[in-house]
Amino acid sequence: MRITVLAGGVGAARFLRGLRAAVPAADVTVIGNTGDDFTPFGLHVSPDLDTVMYTLGGGISEEQGWGRAAESHTVLAELAAYGAGPGWFGLGDKDIATHILRTQWLAAGQPLSAVTRRLCERWQPGVTLLPMSDDLVRTHVTLELDGRPQTLHFQEWWVRLHAAVPASRIEAVGASEASPAPGVLEAIAAADFVLFPPSNPVVSIGVILAVPGIADALRDQTVVGVSPIIGGAPVRGMADACLTAIGVQTSAAAVAAHYGAELLDGWLVDDQDKDVVDAPELAGIAVRSRPLYMTSVAAAAEIARAAVDLALEVRR
């Protein structure tokens, strides 16, 4: 079985760990969001790619969901002693080694897709991990701060401000001029079906879909998504703040309707949202309900299995 998965960070990584456990023989390709990438201290950080790589490679901090297990923060403390910022992004020493290599290899002219492949040689995530694009795409957030409109990098809004200041606009800058990375469109076309894990529909999946060619390729494929919204609230993170910014309600139904029946063939919602199953606005999408909290690898595997089963059921 060939499965292609669009991925943000923590939710996607945990779903993928479940997917690997549920269908160990499947050939899985992951298309990761790079709109969150940024360069604190000149180091190229790819938070979503790293979260997937570390989680599947056994290096993740289980408590945080991101970053490395058993981290120290010597380098960051030293950078702070120089008065250099940003101090609000919690870069650990082990993690920094990854960013040093990524930065070095990019500076040597290798595209991000090749760099990601080299990093994965160590981690052996058991999936093919591709960035959505080798081109620079950066998610920018417009908001009112200190009494005037400002545009910040997504990370500054998300991590420094905890998305507590309402965003009036979220834009994937560079996306419209970007090309899918080598292998992305091929992986979508060659898959038996495509899955959307419970990732942020705006800044994770939405940014991947903004790269020209990807949404078109998905319209020709079977796509099944897992709702990141349970009972009107995001399972993790602050997806509600992102949905509000683009005028979409924070509900399992609204997110599916936002993707639309042209893209989405199946949609898994939590039992709390089972009244959505027959919602008229989701006509054309096969909606199923089940428990969706990924409280363990086993629970994530059951959710992934259900997504696979739904995909096989609705497959075009």
Add this chain to the structure above:
Amino acid sequence: MRITVLAGGVGAARFLRGLRAAVPAADVTVIGNTGDDFTPFGLHVSPDLDTVMYTLGGGISEEQGWGRAAESHTVLAELAAYGAGPGWFGLGDKDIATHILRTQWLAAGQPLSAVTRRLCERWQPGVTLLPMSDDLVRTHVTLELDGRPQTLHFQEWWVRLHAAVPASRIEAVGASEASPAPGVLEAIAAADFVLFPPSNPVVSIGVILAVPGIADALRDQTVVGVSPIIGGAPVRGMADACLTAIGVQTSAAAVAAHYGAELLDGWLVDDQDKDVVDAPELAGIAVRSRPLYMTSVAAAAEIARAAVDLALEVRR
């Protein structure tokens, strides 16, 4: 009193710490060698500048003479886990923060002299620390390795091979096209005298002298040097391997003769070498002998005091 000092690494840093103790009111400018600079993992490391900065700023590892005190090596271990080299250069986590900032600021277009000034804002070394040049100069070593002639970066010969393979050539690549950094020629001209600490005459002082304009400026100045050779052997490091490569004997007299009376006005040798004082090949150079082992800050201060006294005595 205004004193300008040409500096390599450990020997220079310890001498400078003595000089500050000996003449605390003096206005000291240090011109540091950058021929040893290199970029492991894409990080710009300036070993000599950092050794001076850390030693005078109180951050040095006293045991090693270079690098930071109480270091950890988490980042380097992670880089090794990725299979990335060079692993033979012992970059500690605290030290890496310095290199990350230097690399970031250089990439942002700031010259090395401005970057060094910013790093020193934290360390407050109590001297003005200037790189010899903002231009790229790299010391390359030619030797026979694996049965064929090869040219290596100085650090690879020095640190990886411990200078154990004889060098047939040592070249400061880029030096002849380099310009002195802003303030270098001015500091030489404005000083009451110039000191050469017990630094490597070939790859430290020699490389600084290879930058056009610096040797000429020194010929118009009073210059007093402290011999890095005691009893026919280098006090520290493998200067003998460098001297052999350029055809100079490893002796206090031969090093002074190599600099020459046009450059050097005074020369301090160790009591072991006191027969050199009246050597005919050192005619025109005022040679004095005294204990030269820098066994403590107090000992270094006495040596520095003697160098200052000799400079005041021979001053043109």
